[in-house]
Each structure stands twice: as structure tokens, then as C-alpha cells.
Amino acid sequence: DGGITQSPKYLFRKEGQNVTLSCEQNLNHDAMYWYRQDPGQGLRLIYYSQIVNDFQKGDIAEGYSVSREKKESFPLTVTSAQKNPTAFYLCASSMKPSGRIGEQFFGPGTRLTVL
């Protein structure tokens, strides 16, 4: 079955540690996105990528880094520079109809807690 997967589902990290969240899709989508969700705040864009080896910062990129070495993979690293990393992280992918933003398919999310 085609879809988008994220791992792990729950992640605990000590302050000062970097951690990498996995996102894989087998939908053959060109575009991939990382969002952060906090209670009452909606979805806020961290990074997005429209093509392999290229990505752009979203609204809240500080303290995060990404890579896009393969079309199907878009891992997110939460660095120690991110001051308040505890949140629910969602990865999404979409086709690019005529260069615009298409329907986004979301993964199940990773809940990160900093201890």
C-alpha cells in the first residue's frame, strides 16, 4: 500500500542532544514538508522540499535541519539550538500539479518530548 511513514511514534530526548525524525513516502511525490504542531497553534511549516537535493526554510526553521538525498526520504534533525522542541511533528508529501501546491498526505506523526 502506498503511503507516508514516520518513525518513531514517540521520542524522548535529553536537553542538549540532537535527534533525527524519519519520514519516508512511496507515493512518488516530488514535494515533502515538515510541520510542527503545538496545542492551539495549528500547523507551522519548518522546512519543505520540492525536489531532491533542494529544500527551503519555512516559518520556523531555526534550530532544525533537513536533507533530501532521495525522493522518498526527508529526515528532520532537531538540534540542541531549538529552544523548545517538545511538540508533535508531522511530515507530509504532495504532487505538484502545474507547479502549485497539491493535496498533502500526512504521516502519522512523531511526538517528541524533551526531558
Next chain:
Amino acid sequence: QQPVQSPQAVILREGEDAVINCSSSKALYSVHWYRQKHGEAPVFLMILLKGGEQKGHEKISASFNEKKQQSSLYLTASQLSYSGTYFCGTDGAGSYQLTFGKGTKLSVIP
């Protein structure tokens, strides 16, 4: 800039109707609507494009007023399964990212 959704929350009885609004301060190319159930991933409902094109689920109805930079989602004859948080996402000309509102929590009770 984040679009503004209203109301923030609404409670309906089964069979009642509801309207959720999304308003932006900038010119829009498209408006996207998603529903998220508690602890789950958001699910696509509809895209409304400048010029009148719409893509989405047959049972969902929505409008997009380009001049007013507003969109509304219409939920009729609500069912228990409609419960969840509804998000609108907007993108402006030249942008390849969605900016989501804070969401509207819809609760349908028997």
C-alpha cells in the same frame, strides 16, 4: 501571515449544520481544508483555487471569495464522524507553502 479561522470551537447535535470560516489579510491563490481527529494525522478535504476550480470530496461543500480573501466550509446534516479539528491552509501568488490557521474544533453530539 496566519489566516484567521472562526469560530474557534462549535458543538452541534447530529443533523445540524455548521459553517467554518477562514480569512486572510493577503491575496490568495488557493485555500485548502483539512480535518484532524484527536491524535491522528490531518486528512485532506478540499482545495479551492482562484478562478473557481475546486477539488475534493463529493460530500464536502465550500466557497472561496477571492476579492474578500475568505473561504467557508459548509457541513450539512452533521454526523458523529464529522467531529475533529478543521484547518484551513492558504497560499499566495508565488508561494509554494501553505500557511495554516489555528483550527476550529467541531464536536458533534448525539
